[in-house]
Amino acid sequence: MTVLGDRQQLSYIASQAADARLNLELETEGMTLNIGPQHPATHGTLRIIARLDGEQVVWAEPVCGYMHRGYEKLTEVRTFPQVTTLINRIDWLGSFANEVPFILAAEKLMGVEAPPRAQYIRTILFELSRIANISLFLGDLGVQLGAITPVFLAFRDREYVLNLIESATGGRFHPNFDRIGGLKDDLPAGWIDETRAVMKKLRGFCDQIEDLLFGNEIFQSRTRGIGVVPRDVALQYGLSGANLRASGVDWDLRRDQTLPMAWDKADWKVWTHPDGDSFARCWIRLQETREATKIVDQLLGSIPSGPVMAKVPKIIKVPEGEAWVSTENPLGEMGYYVISRGDLGPFRVKIRSASFNNLSITPWLLRGVYVPDIVTILASLYFILGDIDR
Amino acid sequence: MREQMLVAIQTSLGDALVESQIKSLDDLWIRVRTDSWRASVKKLRDVHGFDYFCFLSAIDWMPSPYGRGEDDPTEPAPIRDTTIRSGYAGGETRIQVFIRIVNSTTHLGITVKADVADTALVIESLITIFAGANWHEREAHEMFGIDFAGHPDLRNMYLPADFEGHPLRKDFPLLSRMVKPWPGIVDVEPLPASDEPASDEPADDLPTSGNETVSDDAS
Numbered sequence: 001m002t003v004l005g006d007r008q009q010l011s012y013i014a015s016q017a018a019d020a021r022l023n024l025e026l027e028t029e030g031m032t033l034n035i036g037p038q039h040p041a042t043h044g045t046l047r048i049i050a051r052l053d054g055e056q057v058v059w060a061e062p063v064c065g066y067m068h069r070g071y072e073k074l075t076e077v078r079t080f081p082q083v084t085t086l087i088n089r090i091d092w093l094g095s096f097a098n099e100v101p102f103i104l105a106a107e108k109l110m111g112v113e114a115p116p117r118a119q120y121i122r123t124i125l126f127e128l129s130r131i132a133n134i135s136l137f138l139g140d141l142g143v144q145l146g147a148i149t150p151v152f153l154a155f156r157d158r159e160y161v162l163n164l165i166e167s168a169t170g171g172r173f174h175p176n177f178d179r180i181g182g183l184k185d186d187l188p189a190g191w192i193d194e195t196r197a198v199m200k201k202l203r204g205f206c207d208q209i210e211d212l213l214f215g216n217e218i219f220q221s222r223t224r225g226i227g228v229v230p231r232d233v234a235l236q237y238g239l240s241g242a243n244l245r246a247s248g249v250d251w252d253l254r255r256d257q258t259l260p261m262a263w264d265k266a267d268w269k270v271w272t273h274p275d276g277d278s279f280a281r282c283w284i285r286l287q288e289t290r291e292a293t294k295i296v297d298q299l300l301g302s303i304p305s306g307p308v309m310a311k312v313p314k315i316i317k318v319p320e321g322e323a324w325v326s327t328e329n330p331l332g333e334m335g336y337y338v339i340s341r342g343d344l345g346p347f348r349v350k351i352r353s354a355s356f357n358n359l360s361i362t363p364w365l366l367r368g369v370y371v372p373d374i375v376t377i378l379a380s381l382y383f384i385l386g387d388i389d390r
Numbered sequence: 391m392r393e394q395m396l397v398a399i400q401t402s403l404g405d406a407l408v409e410s411q412i413k414s415l416d417d418l419w420i421r422v423r424t425d426s427w428r429a430s431v432k433k434l435r436d437v438h439g440f441d442y443f444c445f446l447s448a449i450d451w452m453p454s455p456y457g458r459g460e461d462d463p464t465e466p467a468p469i470r471d472t473t474i475r476s477g478y479a480g481g482e483t484r485i486q487v488f489i490r491i492v493n494s495t496t497h498l499g500i501t502v503k504a505d506v507a508d509t510a511l512v513i514e515s516l517i518t519i520f521a522g523a524n525w526h527e528r529e530a531h532e533m534f535g536i537d538f539a540g541h542p543d544l545r546n547m548y549l550p551a552d553f554e555g556h557p558l559r560k561d562f563p564l565l566s567r568m569v570k571p572w573p574g575i576v577d578v579e580p581l582p583a584s585d586e587p588a589s590d591e592p593a594d595d596l597p598t599s600g601n602e603t604v605s606d607d608a609s
Contacts, residue, residue, distance in 0.1 A: 065548035072533075073557055077459045077564055108416075235494055237522035238443040249494060256497040322478050324417060324490065324501065326444075337490070337501075339449065339477055345458060352445040352490070360525040389548060 030058055035374070037066050046359075046385055050366065050374065057374065060366035062359055067389040075349040080106050080180060080316050083346065087336075088174040090353055091387040094133035094330040096125045096165065099178040102349075104259060105325040105338040106180050109318045113260050118182035118308040123262040124195075124299050125168065125177070126327075127292040131202055132161040133330035134289045137382050138209045141282055144379040145222055150212055157205040160198045167191060180316055182309035192300050199293040206290050214283060223279035227365055227377035230276055237364070238357035241332025242288060243381060245272045246280035253328035261327075266298040278380035285382070317344055331355055331387055351390050355383035392418050395438070395498065402437050406430050411478040421479040421503045427487070428514035431502060434491060435519060440500060444490035446516065446526035448506070448534040451476050452484050454560040459567030484508050485534060485559075489516070489523075506536055515540035533558035 036047040045066035051059040071090065075083050087102055088095040100122060107113060114122065139154020162172045167188055169175035177184050213219050229239065234247040244251060252270040254263040271287040273280035318340040326335025332354025341347040358381050365381075366374060396412055399420065406426035411419040422430040434440045451474045456467075474484050483505040492499040506513050515538035516523040525547065527538045532546045535556040546553065555562050 065546075068548035070557060073562075073564060076454070076560075077567060232441075233521070235442045236520045238445070238520075251494060251497065322419070322501075324499070333444070335444070335490075337445075337447070337488075341453070347453075348449055350445065350447045350449075356525065357443075357445070357522055360522055364521065 033371070037063075046383075046388070048362075048374070048378075050371075052371065055370050057366050057369050057371065059363070060374070061363050064359070064388050067385045069386075069390065071390045072349055072351055075346055077345065079344045080318055080346065083349070084176055084178060085174075087351070088176055089386060090351065090390055091133070091329065091331055091334070091355070091384045092173055093136060093384060094129040095171075095173055096129040096169070096175045096177060097133075097327070097329045098334060099176070100126055100261075101325045101327045101329075101334055102336045102338070103178045103180055104261075104327070105323040105336050106316075106318055106340075107260070108323045108325060109321045109338065109340055110180065110312070110316075111319075112181050112310050112312055114182045115307050115310055116262075116304045117186075117306045118310075119260055120262045120265075120299055120303045121168075121183055121187060121308065122178065124296050124303075125165065125175070126261070127296050127299075128161055128165055128195075130292045130330040131289055131296075132158050132165065134285050134292075135161070135202065135205060137285055138206075138213070138282075138289070141379055142213055142219075144375050145219060147213065147216075147219075150209055153205060153208060153212075157202060160201055164191070164195055164198055167194075179309065181312035182307070186308050187303075192303075195296065195300055199297050202293050203290060206286060206293075210286060214286065220279065222373075222376050223277065223282065223380065225275075225277050225279075226373050227278045227369065227380060228276045229361065229365065233361070233364070234276070237361040239332070239361060240354050240357065241328065241330070242284040243281055243332060243358055245270070246284045247276040248272055248274045253326060253333060259325070259327065262299055263295065265302065266295045268295050268298075278376050281380040281382070315344070317342060318346070326352065329354060331382065331384060332358060334387075353387045353390055355385075355387035356390070359383050359388055391496075392498065395500075396420075399434070399438060399500075402433055403430055409480045417499070417501065419479040419501045419503065421481065421505070424504050424506065424513060427504045428516060428519065431489065431491070431516055432519050434500070434502065439493045439495060440491040442492040442494045443520035443522040444492055444499065446487070446489040446523050446530060448485055448487045448530045448536055448558075449477070450485050450534065450558065450560045451481065452560045456563050456568070459564050479503055481505050485511065485536065487513055487530065487536060491520075511535055512537045512539055514538070517541055532556070535559070 031052045033050045033052050035050065037045040047063040049061050049063060050057050071086050074086055083102060084099045087098045090098050135154050135158045139151040142150030165175060166172045168191055169177035229247050231247045231249055234244050234249065250270060250272050255270055268291045271284050273284055320340055320342040322339050324335060324337045326333050334354055335352040337350035338346050339348045365377060369377060392412055392414055396410055396418060400407055403422065406423050407420055408423055409421045453472050455470055455472055457470055481503065485506045486503050487506055488501055488503040490499055490501050504513060513536060515527055517527065517540065527541050528544055528547050530536050531538060531544045532549060533556055538544065
């Protein structure tokens with residue numbers, strides 16, 4: 001440090017003081033921007049508080065809790081079959097997929113396995129809810145960047161899938177179709193052919209979105225190199241699903257664990273992307289939707305015959321024990337840690353939802369980005385509010 | 391595979407590992423000493439490659455004194471057994487903290503538990519090992535009242551700041567079930583005298599249409 005003479009030092013202090021006064025008069029200190037709780041970019045009620053310096057975010061923090069329904073507590077006063085009614089509503093766009101890991105955990109504790117036909121139908125419905133969920137994401141993505149057309153395409157084509165889910169299960173959004181030991185019902189007549197036709201339409205939808213959005217120059221410049229999550233950060237924050245694979249981690253729970261489901265009976269590919277930016281996350285989801293239609297198509301042709309329900313007691317008591325089952329849901333890894341005491345209902349259920357971990361990275365990720373990028377980064381992380389707060 | 395993993399973990403953790411439980415094709419549970427919670431998890435990450443943070447939460451092992459919240463509020467409350475009995479890999483305290491971490495190359499996961507002393511609900515924070523533990527520890531703090539030493543910001547995630555009590559503790563009553571008789575009581579209350587063996591035809595659900603169906607089943 002240079003030693004300043006008395007005179008120099010005095011003038012230095014004076015200049016600093018003048019600067020400080022100027023700053024005070026012009027109010028150039030940071031500004032706090034509040035986004036939400038009601039905001040189209042948040043898919044529900046999420047509030048984000050961002051501290052800005054000019055156009056840059058210095059610090060940002062999501063405020064959760066507007067959708068907290070206390071499902072972990074509520075499961076403790078319900079019987080095992082009643083729990084599926086609740087957990088349907090965690091990720092409401094892919095409801096059927098929420099039921100599966102819980103039912104699998106209960107089946108694991110009971111030592112029951114669903115018959116092959118039920119496993120196939122479960123897998124098909126699981127993938128259909130993935131398609132319904134992610135096709136809405138692909139449409140929404142456009143809206144958040146100012147393109148209005150994709151969302152109309154998405155709502156139109158998602159309807160076909162929801163109609164399929166409705167005709168098979170009776171519920172558009174909350175099927176509550178999965179039972180311990182199998183499924184509530186068999187597929188309706190003519191459903192398989194109808195599904196085939198819809199899958200073809202959905203592949204067309206993916207192509208359309210790819211042409212409209214992913215090849216678009218504005219879309220690329222808004223998402224490429226924005227919101228980069230490196231591999232090791234993704235792992236330690238517990239990101240999952242497409243967010244993890246976009247950071248170059250080749251890990252898909254459908255492929256990398258053995259579950260009594262039918263994913264291993266189909267030929268499909270797990271896509272990864274090395275970039276880890278917003279574009280990579282969106283692109284992976286697009287590819288996943290395509291793969292999901294392929295999985296459904298292949299499984300439709302080979303559904304084995306037989307019952308859809310294993311032999312289980314009328315009144316279900318789950319033996320004492322602890323089980324953890326997680327599956328690759330549309331949003332990422334969704335798992336249930338179920339503790340049973342041999343009672344009618346669970347002793348404790350820890351719900352590990354994908355969005356909670358996926359959103360927990362935002363304070364780190366939003367630091368230093370520009371205000372318009374907040375929306376694209378949040379959109380590309382893709383979360384459902386019910387899946388964060390549970 | 392999991393057996394070898396357990397042996398390796400036993401050697402490297404030494405006496406920090408208290409108990410373990412293994413289901414060979416299914417899962418692995420270990421319990422570590424409370425004072426070496428942070429050190430053990432760090433070792434598991436650095437030595438054994440458990441680099442994926444799945445979740446952190448807590449368990450209250452005391453059975454609820456309110457049962458399933460189906461008591462008639464006009465009757466005197468029944469006395470229930472609230473003896474504390476721990477799960478896999480044992481435990482000596484009422485509240486346990488547990489995390490799930492996974493090896494991102496072999497895709498094998500492990501559940502690590504640690505006791506939290508009833509007198510002082512404090513355990514080290516894992517925030518410097520897994521940044522993702524931040525929100526999970528805030529959640530556990532809010533729901534169970536556990537303090538995480540070293541966590542910079544244990545604000546509530548969901549509930550208002552002045553909320554009293556810790557909802558996921560078993561002695562926290564579910565008030566909506568307390569104030570009036572639970573209408574679903576007919577679904578579950580009259581149990582058959584003995585456990586029925588698997589019936590011939592597949593059952594699809596608990597009977598939902600009231601007492602008649604249930605008594606038919608029991609006869």
